[in-house]
Amino acid sequence: MIQINPKNSELKNIIILATGGTIAGTGEEGKTTNYTAGNIDIEVLVSSVRNLDKIANIYGEQIANVDSNDITMNHWLTLANRINELSKQDDVDGFVITHGTDTLEETAYFLDLTVKTDKPVVLTGAMRPSTATSADGPLNLYQSVALAASDLSRGHGAMVVFSDGIYSGRNVQKINTFKTNAFNSIEFGCLGYMRDNIPFFFNKSIKPHTIYSQFDVTGLTELPKVSIAYFHIDADPSIIDYFAQNSEGIVIAGAGSGTFSSNWLEEIRNLETKGIPVVRSSRIGNGIILTDSTIDKYSNCIPSYTLSPPKSRILLTLALTKTKDYSEIKRIFAEY
Structure with missing residues (x-):
């Protein structure tokens, strides 16, 4: 008071x-x-x-x-x-x-x-x-x-x-x-x-x-850990595995419309059964990230729509306080 x-x-x-x-x-x-x-x-x-x-x-x-x-x-x-x-x-x-x-x-x-x-x-x-x-x-x-x-x-x-x-x-x-x-x-x-x-x-x-908003932090003393991986030419895909071992979710600041290389995609595919959602955002800062048939064929890949990488991290963090279900997290990103 x-x-x-x-x-x-x-x-x-x-x-x-x-x-x-x-x-x-x-x-x-x-x-x-x-x-x-x-x-x-x-x-x-x-x-x-x-x-x-x-x-x-x-x-x-x-x-x-x-x-x-x-x-x-x-x-x-x-x-x-x-x-x-x-x-x-x-x-x-x-x-x-x-x-x-x-x-x-x-x-x-x-x-x-x-x-x-x-x-x-x-x-x-x-x-x-x-x-x-x-x-x-x-x-x-x-x-x-x-x-x-x-x-x-x-x-x-x-x-x-x-x-x-x-x-x-x-x-x-x-x-x-x-x-x-x-x-x-x-x-x-x-x-x-x-x-x-x-x-x-x-x-x-x-x-x-x-x-x-559906999110309520009353009584929470900590929040799920979500990391941001920045993609660039020749970016080492092992950073994905590192974040997977130390985070509950990953946001990728991808090139263009949230895209990245085939070896990064392979690392992400390996996470599909490990319960780690991967949100695709863009380092560009403008535009919209929509579902990509090549990348988002894996259930753990989620487009960020118009959210920047840092804001995608915030929404994913709060989403993980509610659910770990990929389809529900995708719904949250489409709504928010």
């Missing part, structure tokens, strides 16, 4: 769950590189954003303070369960998660599938540390709080706000290594835009999420 004592009863009550990242990073004054991520806490972060208290009553909680490359599934479980717990409070209206950008899209999709509320859940971060000239974190955080406080934001699943754009947790991707407009949804477009503190919605994801 969080004790809610609003300073302004006319404003919404928004919980900020901080995990670190560049938005909480510091470095040489004015510079955008060679900084330390997750170096300031939630109180300092919130106090750095002007007029934040004019759009919502803010309550902060530090979940972690790390570079997003150090985010783990344990952090995911903590976040999902904390949101699910707090969302039961009638006086909590929405959530903002501050997060490093390198793995933000993965956390967004996990929360999209596992939080059990239609209250707004918004993730954001920054491409420049707090000490940089023209740091982008304050505006991203300001707009994220504004989005979470808007009645228009209910029922959209987990969302990402970045550089004036609103993106769905399922489709958002990081598309640039350093520019401040580092996120997009490629062919699917954004859900809408933020202009100052006002959201404008134009699209909506039709895939199951949040209260419509």
Whole structure:
């Protein structure tokens, strides 16, 4: 429970769950590189954003303070369960998660599938540390709080706000290594835009999420291990056998439309009777992966449709908490 004592009863009550990242990073004054991520806490972060208290009553909680490359599934479980717990409070209206950008899209999709509320859940971060000239974190955080406080934001699943754009947790991707407009949804477009503190919605994801998702992580202390194998010319097929010995499922970041060589296919055929599902995704990042008569003749091969390799891994991980039946996992990938 969080004790809610609003300073302004006319404003919404928004919980900020901080995990670190560049938005909480510091470095040489004015510079955008060679900084330390997750170096300031939630109180300092919130106090750095002007007029934040004019759009919502803010309550902060530090979940972690790390570079997003150090985010783990344990952090995911903590976040999902904390949101699910707090969302039961009638006086909590929405959530903002501050997060490093390198793995933000993965956390967004996990929360999209596992939080059990239609209250707004918004993730954001920054491409420049707090000490940089023209740091982008304050505006991203300001707009994220504004989005979470808007009645228009209910029922959209987990969302990402970045550089004036609103993106769905399922489709958002990081598309640039350093520019401040580092996120997009490629062919699917954004859900809408933020202009100052006002959201404008134009699209909506039709895939199951949040209260419509079949996945529930309540009571789970660990998740099934799923590995990603990256295919390239002359890629050693023995990596498939290694992952099979150390994972419950495998995602292949294949070439083109999720394809790979005949010797990789032979390794995958050998897994058919071992109960290890293999999801075919693509390293391309655009397009759709459909059933292939040559590859998917083996029952354990599953097309990822439009999910990237990291997001395919998340869906396969959650699917394995429900079933190990190949046909049911295929149904889940077709639905989600």
